[in-house]
Amino acid sequence: MSDQPVSLIPTPEGYADWLLDLKTRIHNAQQRAALAVNRELVLLYWQIGRDILARQASQGWGAKVIERLAHDLRTAFPEMKGFSPRNLKYMRSFAQAWPDDEFVQAVLAQLPWYHQLALLDKLSTPETRRWYAAQAIQHNWSRNVLVMQIETRLLERSGSAVTNFEASLPKPQSDLARESLKDPYRFDFLGLTDEAQEREVEHALVKHVTEFLLELGAGFAFVGRQVMLNVGGEEFFIDLLFYHLKLRCYVVIELKGGKFKPEHLGQLGFYLTAVDMQVKAEQDNPTIGLLLCKTKNKVVAEYALRDTAQPIGVAEYQLVESLPAALQTSLPSIEQIESELGGGE
Numbered sequence: 001m002s003d004q005p006v007s008l009i010p011t012p013e014g015y016a017d018w019l020l021d022l023k024t025r026i027h028n029a030q031q032r033a034a035l036a037v038n039r040e041l042v043l044l045y046w047q048i049g050r051d052i053l054a055r056q057a058s059q060g061w062g063a064k065v066i067e068r069l070a071h072d073l074r075t076a077f078p079e080m081k082g083f084s085p086r087n088l089k090y091m092r093s094f095a096q097a098w099p100d101d102e103f104v105q106a107v108l109a110q111l112p113w114y115h116q117l118a119l120l121d122k123l124s125t126p127e128t129r130r131w132y133a134a135q136a137i138q139h140n141w142s143r144n145v146l147v148m149q150i151e152t153r154l155l156e157r158s159g160s161a162v163t164n165f166e167a168s169l170p171k172p173q174s175d176l177a178r179e180s181l182k183d184p185y186r187f188d189f190l191g192l193t194d195e196a197q198e199r200e201v202e203h204a205l206v207k208h209v210t211e212f213l214l215e216l217g218a219g220f221a222f223v224g225r226q227v228m229l230n231v232g233g234e235e236f237f238i239d240l241l242f243y244h245l246k247l248r249c250y251v252v253i254e255l256k257g258g259k260f261k262p263e264h265l266g267q268l269g270f271y272l273t274a275v276d277m278q279v280k281a282e283q284d285n286p287t288i289g290l291l292l293c294k295t296k297n298k299v300v301a302e303y304a305l306r307d308t309a310q311p312i313g314v315a316e317y318q319l320v321e322s323l324p325a326a327l328q329t330s331l332p333s334i335e336q337i338e339s340e341l342g343g344g345e
Contacts, residue, residue, distance in 0.1 A: 036102045039109040040117065045082070046104050049095030051086065055316055066092075082113075093120055097129070111136060111199045114143045122150045139218050157182040158217075161290070161315035162298055164305040168312075169286070177247055179286060183315035185215055185292060192319045194294070198257040200317070202226075202239055219246040229274045238271050241279075249285035250275050253292060260314055262298035262304035286310070 052069075055061050066088045073083040094116055098104050107130075108116065115136060119129045132155070136146045161181035165174040189211040190196075190204040191293040205212045206225045213220055230236075240253040252271045256264055266291045275287045289312040301314040 011097045031301065035110075038112055041082075042109045042111070042113060045087075045091045045116075046095050046098070046101070046108075048088070048263065049091030050101075052092045053095055090117055090120065097126070106243060107137070108133060112143070114145055115141075117151065118143055118147050122147065128155060134191070145214065152186050156184075157184065161313040162296070162301040162305065163311070163313040165311050165313070168309060173237055173247060173285060174311075177311065178313075180217060180219060180244065181290060181313045182215075182217070183314060185315060185317040187212075187215070187317055187319055189215075190319060194319055196257075196319060198239075198255045199259070201317075202255055204296075207241065216242070219244045220251070220344075221245060223250070229271070229278060231274055236271070236274065238275070241275070244288070247285060247288065248283070250280060250287040251290060252287060253290045256291065256293040258294055260291070260301055260304075262300065264291055264293070265304055265308055265312060268312060269308065269310050272312070289313070290315065 035235040056065070066085050069083040070083055070088055074080075077083065088204065097120060098108060104153065111133060115133075119133060123129045123132065132150055133148070135141070141149065151239050159179045159181065161178075162183070163178055163181065168174075169177055185203065187201065189208055190201065192200060193202060196204075198305045202225065203209070206222075209222050213222060221243045223243055225240055227238040227241045228235055229238065238252055241250040242253065243249070244251050252268065252275060254264070254268050254271070268291055272287045272289050280287060287310075289310065289316045291312065293314070293316060296314055296316055305312060305314065
C-alpha cells in the first residue's frame with residue numbers, strides 16, 4: 001500500500017458525486033436505525049407496563065413489586081438505562097393511558113420516550129394526547145417544542161381567529177387557511193411588556209424570527225419586514241410579509257398596538273390588492289391578510305369582515321404577562337424539567 005498522503009491522490013472522475021450519494025445513503029440508514037431502535041424501545045416499555053398492570057390486577061401485587069422489579073432488571077441489564085422505579089411507573093401509566101396496542105404500534109412508536117412522558121404529564125384526556133401526538137409527528141417537534149405547544153394551549157388556539165375564509169375562499173383551501181391561524185398569538189418570547197409599541201413588537205418579531213415562525217405554525221416562510229410597494233407613484237410599507245407553503249399564497253400581517261377597529265381592514269385590504277397585483281405569481285392563490293391587535297371585540301370583528309370580499313383573519317397577540325420578577329426567575333427551565341425526569345435512572 002502506498003504511503004502517499006490521501007490528499008495528494010488524484011480524485012477519479014465522478015468520485016465526488018458518488019461520495020455525496022454514499023454520505024446521503026449512510027445518513028438515511030442511520031436515521032432509519034435510530035427510528036427502529038426507538039420504536040422497539042417504546043413498544044418494550046408499553047409491554048412491560050401492560051404486564052405490570054395485568055399482574056397487579058390479577059394477583060394483587062402492590063407498589064413494592066415495582067421496586068423489586070427495578071432492582072432485578074438493573075442487575076440483569078446493568079448497561080441499560082430506563083429501569084428505575086420511576087420509569088417503570090411511567091411504563092405502567094403509559095400502558096394504562098393507551099390500551100390500544102395497534103395505536104401504540106402505528107402512531108405512538110414514532111415518538112421518543114420522553115415525548116411520551118410529556119404527553120402523560122401535561123395532558124389529562126386521550127383526545128388531547130392524540131392531537132398533540134399527531135402534531136408532534138407531523139411537524140417533527142422536539143420534546144421542548146412539544147412541551148411549549150402544550151403549555152401555550154395550541155389546541156385551544158388553533159383555528160380560533162375571526163375570519164371570513166368560508167365566504168372568501170374555495171374549499172378545501174378555506175378550511176386549511178382557517179386552521180392555519182390562531183387566536184391569541186403568544187409573543188412572550190420577545191420579553192416585551194404590554195406597553196410596547198407596534199414598531200417595537202415588529203422589530204422584535206423579526207429579531208426572533210425563528211420563534212415567531214414556530215408560533216405562526218407549520219408552512220409559514222418569512223419574506224420580509226416593511227416591504228415597500230409602489231402604487232401610483234406613492235410608497236406603502238407592509239409590516240410583515242410571509243408565504244405559506246401549503247396554502248400556496250402570500251400572507252400579509254399587520255400589527256395594531258391597540259383595540260381592533262373596522263377601519264383597519266381597509267388598509268389591510270389595500271395591501272392585499274397591491275400584493276396580488278405586483279408580487280403574486282400566476283400560480284399563487286389569492287393573498288391572505290392577518291390583522292394582529294392587542295384586543296378585539298369578536299362581534300365587531302365578525303361584522304366588519306362580513307362585507308369584506310378579501311380573505312382576512314383577525315386575532316389578538318399577547319406579550320409577557322405581568323409576573324413578579326422573583327417568580328419569573330424561579331420558574332423551571334425545560335432543561336431542569338428534563339433533568340428531573342431523568343434523575344431516577
